[in-house]
Amino acid sequence: MVNFPLPRIDNDGVLHSLLLKHCSFKPGNIWEDPEGKHKIGCIDAANGKAITTLLDKQKSSLAVHDPPYNFVAFDERDLEKFIDWSKGWIKNTYDSLLPDSSLYIWLGADQNNHFQPLPDFISMMRKSGFNSRSFITMRNQRGYGTQKNWMSVRQELLFYTKGNPFFDINSEYTDIPKILRGYYKKVNGKVTENFERGKSEFIRAGNVWVDIQQVFYRMEENVNGCYAQKPLKAITRIIEASSKANDIVLDFFAHSGTTLIASEITGRKCYTCDIDPVYCEIARRRLENYRTTGKTGWQNSNPFEEEILDDDELKNYLKEEYQIQIPERQGQKIVL
Ligand SMILES: C[S@@+](CC[C@H](N)C(=O)[O-])C[C@H]1O[C@@H](n2cnc3c(N)ncnc32)[C@H](O)[C@@H]1O
Numbered sequence: 001m002v003n004f005p006l007p008r009i010d011n012d013g014v015l016h017s018l019l020l021k022h023c024s025f026k027p028g029n030i031w032e033d034p035e036g037k038h039k040i041g042c043i044d045a046a047n048g049k050a051i052t053t054l055l056d057k058q059k060s061s062l063a064v065h066d067p068p069y070n071f072v073a074f075d076e077r078d079l080e081k082f083i084d085w086s087k088g089w090i091k092n093t094y095d096s097l098l099p100d101s102s103l104y105i106w107l108g109a110d111q112n113n114h115f116q117p118l119p120d121f122i123s124m125m126r127k128s129g130f131n132s133r134s135f136i137t138m139r140n141q142r143g144y145g146t147q148k149n150w151m152s153v154r155q156e157l158l159f160y161t162k163g164n165p166f167f168d169i170n171s172e173y174t175d176i177p178k179i180l181r182g183y184y185k186k187v188n189g190k191v192t193e194n195f196e197r198g199k200s201e202f203i204r205a206g207n208v209w210v211d212i213q214q215v216f217y218r219m220e221e222n223v224n225g226c227y228a229q230k231p232l233k234a235i236t237r238i239i240e241a242s243s244k245a246n247d248i249v250l251d252f253f254a255h256s257g258t259t260l261i262a263s264e265i266t267g268r269k270c271y272t273c274d275i276d277p278v279y280c281e282i283a284r285r286r287l288e289n290y291r292t293t294g295k296t297g298w299q300n301s302n303p304f305e306e307e308i309l310d311d312d313e314l315k316n317y318l319k320e321e322y323q324i325q326i327p328e329r330q331g332q333k334i335v336l
Pocket residue numbers: 043044045046066067068069226228229230231252253254255256257258259273274275276279
């Protein structure tokens with residue numbers, strides 16, 4: 001099998017501009033799914049007018065957002081700017097949601113800087129019109145750490161609601177078998193224990209998720225080139241618990257298109273956007289690739305494989321800058 005990765009796009013302006021040439025998206029464009037389900041907009045999440053155009057008078061029952069929180073460089077002023085900017089896309093989310101709806105936000109917390117932006121973001125949300133419902137932590141398998149601190153292996157997920165939305169926790173069991181007996185309770189006069197009462201031999205999902213594999217290069221769902229991909233299993237869990245079939249799911253920060261693919265798999269419609277045409281293109285290609293091959297990502301390849309094979313400038317750049325071995329076309333075959 002040809003192993004043909006793509007390095008992180010966000011760190012490399014040259015690579016980004018070489019890929020941009022192959023993107024059909026321009027700022028302001030909205031792609032509509034020929035199957036009539038999803039939309040992808042090349043839109044700034046904080047631009048209310050553009051988001052209204054994306055929704056086109058429809059409303060959504062669920063939003064799952066994963067904004068960039070580049071906290072490596074967060075000083076006071078940057079933090080204020082981040083919160084101000086967040087107010088904008090949170091308002092746009094509120095206006096796009098049905099009276100009974102759910103909002104999930106992935107957010108980082110810089111342990112070397114008072115755990116920002118999490119605390120200021122949470123304070124800002126008090127005036128957003130949303131009610132707080134849960135604070136979920138997902139455990140990463142790999143983390144960053146030093147000998148002088150606990151290894152950092154957490155990802156924070158905030159759950160807010162508007163009105164009184166649908167919530168089906170009973171569909172959400174983990175892969176972790178129940179092992180603890182006990183917790184006796186009387187049911188119809190008979191003392192029962194945990195195992196007898198449970199609907200499943202597995203543990204129901206709570207607000208700490210330890211059963212989700214972080215995306216890495218050996219997984220089918222991996223999208224080479226993307227740096228911040230969330231696991232499909234996590235997004236699917238959110239979608240199944242907080243929306244129904246055919247509902248519209250919003251994601252203002254598409255990136256690799258995880259919410260789009262999870263919506264396709266679970267029979268929801270996804271209206272998503274990203275400010276960067278390259279990620280809009282990747283999200284659309286990921287959906288098309290899933291529809292034609294059944295694969296959720298490019299474990300051994302990447303979304304721009306075809307173009308890289310034929311674009312000498314791009315090919316030579318990857319070879320020289322990253323020493324990536326680029327396969328060649330030999331008739332119908334692609335070989336290293
Ligand atoms: C953390 S990533 C989202 C990852 C995504 N959940 C996934 O699983 O692939 C954040 C994305 O937000 C996009 N972005 C940054 N600023 C934006 C803005 N103002 N409006 C829309 N998208 C923006 C970035 O281009 C990036 O692709």
